[in-house]
Structures are given as C-alpha cells and as structure tokens.
Amino acid sequence: MMRWNTSSLARMAVCLSLMLGLLGCSGDSEPPVQTTHYEFSLEQSTLTMKDGVQLAVTYYRPTAKKSGETFPVIMEMVPYRKDDFFVLSDYGYGAYFAKRGYVVARVDVRGTGGSQGSIPKSEYSQAEISDAEQLIDQLSKKDWSNGKVGMYGISWSAFNSLMTAHRKPPALKAIIAAHGSTDLFYNDVHYIDGALHIDSYAHQIDTDNSMPQSPDYRIDETYFKNRFDQEPWIFTWLRQQQDGDFWRQESTTFKAPLEVPAYLIGGLLDGYRDFVLDVGQSSKAPVIAEIGPWNHAWPEYGVPGPNYEWRQKAVRWWDYWLKGIDNGVLDEPRWMAFMRTGHSPATDLSTIPGYWRCDQQWPSDNSTKRYYPQAAQQLSLAPTAQETAQPLLYRAGTGMAAGGWWGEQTGDMATDDSHSLVFDSAPLTEALEIMGMPQVRLRVAADAPFYQWTVRLEDVAPDGKVSLVSGASINPSQRFSRLEPTALIPGEPTTLTASIHFTTWRFQPGHRIRLAVSNAQFPMIWPSPTAGVTSLLSGNSTWLDLPVVPTRNASDQACLLPQPEVDDAAPFGETLENNGPVFESFRNEKTGDSTFTTTSDIRWTAHGNEFKSSESYRWDVNDARPAHASYQGERNNLFTINGEEIALSAKARIESDDTYFHVTFTKVLRKNGELVREKTWADHIPRRFQ
Incomplete structure (x- = not known):
C-alpha cells in the first residue's frame, strides 16, 4: 500500500524546511561524500x-x-x-x-x-x-x-x-x-x-487502475476490456476473508x-x-x-523526524x-532503531524526542518483563491468586483515537480507554526502555460465537494524558489455526495470544504502563456483528510481556546520520495544490453513533498537461447495531491531456448485516464533460468470521 497524499505532503514540508535552513538532524553527522556526478x-x-x-x-x-x-x-x-x-x-x-x-x-x-x-x-x-x-x-x-x-x-x-x-x-x-x-x-x-480492514487505499487503487493507458490516454474497446470493465479488486479481497x-x-x-x-x-x-x-x-x-520514528515514508522526509539522508548509505x-x-558498508552497525522517549500525545509533531541506537546485529542484551492485569485496574508483576472475571461491554465505535491503522500520530487515548478495560502499573521509579514486539496473552469468555479483541500498550503521564505506544488486534476464530477458523463457544473460556506490533519506547520515571483491552478498533477493524458482553479472566493465564533493553544515552554510541539533501526538482512539472489528508472523528455518546472521515485533494502539472485527484471516505457504526456498519467513498480523477478533459469517478459502498457484506462499486467515465461509459458491480458476500 502507498499512502501517497500523506507522504507527499510530509515530503514537501521537509523540503521547505531544508530550503529555509530549519531542519536539523539527531546525532552526529558526516558531510556528503564529494563526487563528480x-x-x-x-x-x-x-x-x-x-x-x-x-x-x-x-x-x-x-x-x-x-x-x-x-x-x-x-x-x-x-x-x-x-x-x-x-x-x-x-x-x-x-x-x-x-x-x-x-x-x-x-x-x-x-x-x-x-x-x-x-x-x-x-x-x-x-x-x-x-x-x-x-x-x-x-x-x-x-x-x-x-x-x-x-x-x-x-x-x-x-x-x-x-x-x-x-x-x-x-x-x-x-x-x-x-x-x-x-x-x-x-x-x-x-x-x-x-481482521477485516476496509481502507481508502482499496478505493484509490481500483479507481486509478481504471484510468486509460498513458501517455496517449486512448479510450477504445481495448481500454474498456483491459481496464474500465475489469471488476474492482475490493470484491476479490472481500471474498478471501480467511x-x-x-x-x-x-x-x-x-x-x-x-x-x-x-x-x-x-x-x-x-x-x-x-x-x-x-x-x-x-x-x-x-x-x-x-x-x-516516521510514518509510511522514506527516512529523508518521513513525519515525524528526526530525518536523515538514507540514500548516501x-x-x-x-x-x-x-x-x-569494497567500501566497508558491512563492517558498520547493521541494526539501527530510534528509541522514542516517552512524550505527550500529539498529532502534529515534526520531530519527537529520543535517540538512535546502533548495533552490529539485533540487540542480544534484551530481557522480558511480565505484567499481570488485576482487579481495580492494576497491572502488577505478580498474578492474582484466583482467576477473576472482569466484564467488558462491547461498544462498536471504540477505537477512533488510534486512527485508521497501526500507524500515524495519535492524540490522547483517554477517549478510547473510557470504553475499554484498562490496567495500570504503579508509577515507575526509574526509566524503562523497550524495543521489539511485546507479547500478550488473554484468557477470555464471551456471550456470542464471534467478537474481536484489541490490545493497546500505552503510556500514562503524571498529568493523566495517555500516549499510544503500539497495539494489535486479535481475531479469535484463528486462535487454534489460521487456516481452519472456529467459532467461540458462548460462556466457555478460551485463550488468545498476540504479538503487539514492533515498537520502541522509553517509559519515564513517574509514568505508568497501561494495557488497554477492548472488543472494537473502529474504523481500523470492521465491527463484529453482535452487541453484548465479553469477560477478561485475570490470573496466571492473562499477561503482558515487554521486551526490555538496557537504557542508554545518545552519547554512548555514534550513529552517523547525514542530513537530508534537497531533491532535484522535476524540470517538466510542479505540484500546484496538496491538501490533506484530513482525518475527522465524531462520537455521540447518547446515541452510540460513531463516524470517521478522511478527505484530500491534489493538483499538479507535468509535460504541459494538468492533473487533479480528490477523494472523500466515511465509516459509520452504531453501538446498539454493530452488524449494520457501513463504508462509503468517492474518488475523482480529472486529467487534462492536450486540452481534452478525461474524468473518472468511482463511488463505493459497503454495508454489512449479521451474515453478509453488501458491496456496490460504480465507475463513471466522461470526456469533455460528456458521459462515455458507466458500470456498476454489486455482490452480497457472506461474512466468514469477520
């Protein structure tokens, strides 16, 4: 997947900072190697x-x-x-x-x-x-x-x-x-x-794949057969739910x-x-x-920084x-990761605190520290003597604070945590650094054959603000086998395990480690269909393992990071506008309605032609009717080629109920404002443990 709008916008910001002399680089740096190009x-x-x-x-x-x-x-x-x-x-x-x-x-x-x-x-x-x-x-x-x-x-x-x-x-x-x-x-x-994830990318790629072949952009029967009339990939992916x-x-x-x-x-x-x-x-x-520390981007412009010029290496x-x-490139440290120092939640940081850790290989001096959820929202180094059930009401709209996938910057997680089971450690007396993939094991029970579970590792500051460190989702139907999913047996306890996605984080003294558990991660994960209650059983079988590494200081090692270089600008075109993506979330606690939206548009020129692309996407769910979740989106491409306008729009809608996904996708092609072709695909795809 390529989230090009986010990456392009971030890259433009970094280039502007470079030109204005505002961007620095963490750690030591080397001057660029002087060569005759x-x-x-x-x-x-x-x-x-x-x-x-x-x-x-x-x-x-x-x-x-x-x-x-x-x-x-x-x-x-x-x-x-x-x-x-x-x-x-x-x-x-x-x-x-x-x-x-x-x-x-x-x-x-x-x-x-x-x-x-x-x-x-x-x-x-x-x-x-x-x-x-x-x-x-x-x-x-x-x-x-x-x-x-x-x-x-x-x-x-x-x-x-x-x-x-x-x-x-x-x-x-x-x-x-x-x-x-x-x-x-x-x-x-x-x-x-x-677990099923309906991403705007699926809509983007299905639209863009339907554009005429460049550089002639000829609209003829070959084009219709090979591109426009081809069924969108989103149907293929939804039919492959296991x-x-x-x-x-x-x-x-x-x-x-x-x-x-x-x-x-x-x-x-x-x-x-x-x-x-x-x-x-x-x-x-x-x-x-x-x-x-960045998002889906190259190191020289990824957000947040610090950034460096990876192309020299x-x-x-x-x-x-x-x-x-034989330039010795293999004799230098082969593993480098940015250790994030715990910081307040924010969605607009250009750089974050921390330092680079360099090693010849994956650090071998790491250890595991195990925590156990207990009653009274505690996370302890020892398990409870007796297994205790803690009920969790399923609220399908929980999760928007974490965004559209396990990435991008996030704000305060307290809103999601208010609808989750949360377990906090005692305030730390000394710093604790982790690097790797935390492991989690949950002993659970449910009142229906299918739910989803989500675990989030978080940092609670002394002022109560909650930062997301990492997370993972669990599809319980795959607890025994990914290839042969099986339903939960209502009322019968079962064990779920998961690896939380790779992370680094330095928990500062005075901060608390939080494990948050919920049954929803909307809109990242499509809501499971049954409103009800699950239970987390605390005891020996429910725990969180953290991959702890010895704390270091930036001065303990030399990570040589050259500053980003300004790219050669394409001599044949330029970006005229780049707005977004803009993410917004809406939650009505009285009605239980949750909505997540994203919009963006970009306009550019190349070789005398002008191009424009705009898009808007929306996800909806109601806590009382989680089976009836929906997604709707629209993407519009307007290309002006040699003075002629080619406009392709694609609209998609996915609605679910207890047993099916109802999917429609419509493509509309216009040339110079006149309709050339319109085609709609529709299918009712059975839900299979999603």
Whole structure:
C-alpha cells in the first residue's frame, strides 16, 4: 500500500524546511561524500514479456564518461502510474541514483499506467513476479548494463522486491525494501492481524487502475476490456476473508529464508514495520536494518523526524553489491532503531524526542518483563491468586483515537480507554526502555460465537494524558489455526495470544504502563456483528510481556546520520495544490453513533498537461447495531491531456448485516464533460468470521 497524499505532503514540508535552513538532524553527522556526478538522460521505452505484453519503462540513464563504460541497473516496478500520478516524485530518486552512476528503470506493472495487458486479478500476482524476473534478465543484458541488477522501493515495490528476491533470478544481486510485508493476510492493508480492514487505499487503487493507458490516454474497446470493465479488486479481497492459498502464494514468510542481500527500512508509525524483524532475523544473506520514528515514508522526509539522508548509505550499498567496491558498508552497525522517549500525545509533531541506537546485529542484551492485569485496574508483576472475571461491554465505535491503522500520530487515548478495560502499573521509579514486539496473552469468555479483541500498550503521564505506544488486534476464530477458523463457544473460556506490533519506547520515571483491552478498533477493524458482553479472566493465564533493553544515552554510541539533501526538482512539472489528508472523528455518546472521515485533494502539472485527484471516505457504526456498519467513498480523477478533459469517478459502498457484506462499486467515465461509459458491480458476500 502507498499512502501517497500523506507522504507527499510530509515530503514537501521537509523540503521547505531544508530550503529555509530549519531542519536539523539527531546525532552526529558526516558531510556528503564529494563526487563528480554523471550527466543523465530521461528515456521512455518498453520491454516485451514472453507473452508479447509490452511493459512501459522510464530510464534515468547516466551518460558514459569513457568509451565502453557500463552501469548497474536499479529497478522499481509499481502500478502507481509513472507518467502521471508519480511522475514528479519519481524524478528526485531517479536523478539521485543516475547522477551516481546507476541506470534507474521505473516500470509500470502490466495492465496499469503505460503498460499493456489486462489489470491483474489482484496485487502481487504470479504474472507480476514472473514479469519482474524477465525484466531483471533483460535489463542485465542491455549493452549499457554491467550485468548486475538491484530492486528497490517503498510499499508495493518493497513487497515485490522481497518476493522476486525469493525466486533468486541470477542477475539480482541485492535489494532495498522500505515498508514491506512478508505476510499478505496478517500484515497487509486488507486484513490487519487477521481482521477485516476496509481502507481508502482499496478505493484509490481500483479507481486509478481504471484510468486509460498513458501517455496517449486512448479510450477504445481495448481500454474498456483491459481496464474500465475489469471488476474492482475490493470484491476479490472481500471474498478471501480467511488465510489460505490466495494470500500465501507469494507471501515470503512461508518460503525459505531470503538469500539475496537486503537493506531494510521501517517506520514506528507504519503499519508494516514488523517485516524488518521478520526478514532481518531469518535471512541467510547480509542485512542492514533501520527503523525510524516516521510514518509510511522514506527516512529523508518521513513525519515525524528526526530525518536523515538514507540514500548516501544506499549508494554505498549498491556500490558494494553492484559495482564490487569494497567500501566497508558491512563492517558498520547493521541494526539501527530510534528509541522514542516517552512524550505527550500529539498529532502534529515534526520531530519527537529520543535517540538512535546502533548495533552490529539485533540487540542480544534484551530481557522480558511480565505484567499481570488485576482487579481495580492494576497491572502488577505478580498474578492474582484466583482467576477473576472482569466484564467488558462491547461498544462498536471504540477505537477512533488510534486512527485508521497501526500507524500515524495519535492524540490522547483517554477517549478510547473510557470504553475499554484498562490496567495500570504503579508509577515507575526509574526509566524503562523497550524495543521489539511485546507479547500478550488473554484468557477470555464471551456471550456470542464471534467478537474481536484489541490490545493497546500505552503510556500514562503524571498529568493523566495517555500516549499510544503500539497495539494489535486479535481475531479469535484463528486462535487454534489460521487456516481452519472456529467459532467461540458462548460462556466457555478460551485463550488468545498476540504479538503487539514492533515498537520502541522509553517509559519515564513517574509514568505508568497501561494495557488497554477492548472488543472494537473502529474504523481500523470492521465491527463484529453482535452487541453484548465479553469477560477478561485475570490470573496466571492473562499477561503482558515487554521486551526490555538496557537504557542508554545518545552519547554512548555514534550513529552517523547525514542530513537530508534537497531533491532535484522535476524540470517538466510542479505540484500546484496538496491538501490533506484530513482525518475527522465524531462520537455521540447518547446515541452510540460513531463516524470517521478522511478527505484530500491534489493538483499538479507535468509535460504541459494538468492533473487533479480528490477523494472523500466515511465509516459509520452504531453501538446498539454493530452488524449494520457501513463504508462509503468517492474518488475523482480529472486529467487534462492536450486540452481534452478525461474524468473518472468511482463511488463505493459497503454495508454489512449479521451474515453478509453488501458491496456496490460504480465507475463513471466522461470526456469533455460528456458521459462515455458507466458500470456498476454489486455482490452480497457472506461474512466468514469477520
């Protein structure tokens, strides 16, 4: 998933700060390495697959300084339309690496953007990964290539870089992956922790995939057949509500350990951050791993900071693996994570307090500290002598304070905690630092066959303000097997376990550690259908394990972090407006109604054409009628190409009841204001433990 509006806005803010001289960098810094850069050209071309489909590629190609000079190739393959939606943001990265002696090949996935073929049936299809293998082979054989290829990217292109690396194409020598995933069912954007998540991304990608092929934007029968008339992916994802072959086909967690060297980047406010640990601890090849404090973004502009210029190390990484330069990049600390110092909740921080921890490998001096929930909202180091049931009334609208997924900055969690079971430790007498994935075990009972559970790890300051540290959701139907879900037996206790998503945090003296437990995480998780009551049974079988590491000071080590560099601006266009995304939540305690909305719009020019995209999304639920939750959204793309307007709008609505999801999706295409085509898809999809 790529949340491009958030990332683009944050990136613009960072670039502005750099130009104004406002941005600093935590820790020691090194001046940029002075090099003689290459001139480069921007070239549009295609590469032909075995089935005859031509994939569109943009080359950022260095100009040789001497006769016969060849270059390694860095490939990125995504469906995010390199000729319009991503044309401006791609340029800075293509220029950066091309100027340092690398051919950058930016490819549109088949059936998207400028590439031929039909839209794949879903993300990360076998055809897509097979195409990646063929692309690597062809790129390695170009007369300007030295025969060595790397793959890189953020989000989607991190996913397929990992997947392609597991197939070990001979010319692929190394990858760089930021914000990826190894488990498409549990750690992607459709079923977070195994529970249904309806994200605006699903609407965005289904709309954008339906746009005409660039750069001609021809509207004809081939376009209708391959793009506009293709069923939206959201139906496919809703029909796959349980783990199985569909999700595991390319999920790398179920394959042999990685054998291609990988430079991994994660963010503590990103929903995919666990992948860094998954790959870093299992890989058979060398790994460099870095996790910073930001959201779904690259380290030089991610929010919040502190930021650094990761591309300097990326060039050294590529130099080592693709040019054979022994520069010592593997002799330096290979693991770096930002230790967040506990801070007040806020949604608008540009930087947060803390320091970088650098180690040669994953810290081995960590330990586990176990806490047990008890009566009177206490979190203790010892369990209760007798198991005690604590009732929890299910309020379906609980959870909005945590936002749309386990990421982004959050405000005070007290509003969510008021509808949860909360357990607080005694005020700490000394600082406690954690780094890793906390573990939780809950002994529970319920009055209906299906609920969801959510656990949140929080920091309670002396003034009562509550900061979110991390969290996780639990789908209890998968407690015995992800592949064979089973219902709860009403009234019968059962045990649930979960890993809370990777986090770092320094709990300050005087602060309290809080475990919050609820049956809802709206709108992140689709509400379960039955209004009722569950119970948490405190005792030996209910606990929280924290991954404790020894406290350090920033001065104890040297994490060398070069300051972010200002990107080369694309000479052929500019962003005219970028508003949002704006998130709003509304809760009526008297009626039990909860609403969450997000809106955004962006406008830009490129190569003399003008583009505009706007969107609005809304999620609703009522505590007394949780089965009847709903989502509705609209995305509008207006492209003015050579003076002609192409407008594509897509509206979606998902409504649930006790047994079905009722889904409609409508596409409307207009040219110069006149209707060209309209098509609606509708289905009633049975609920299966969601």
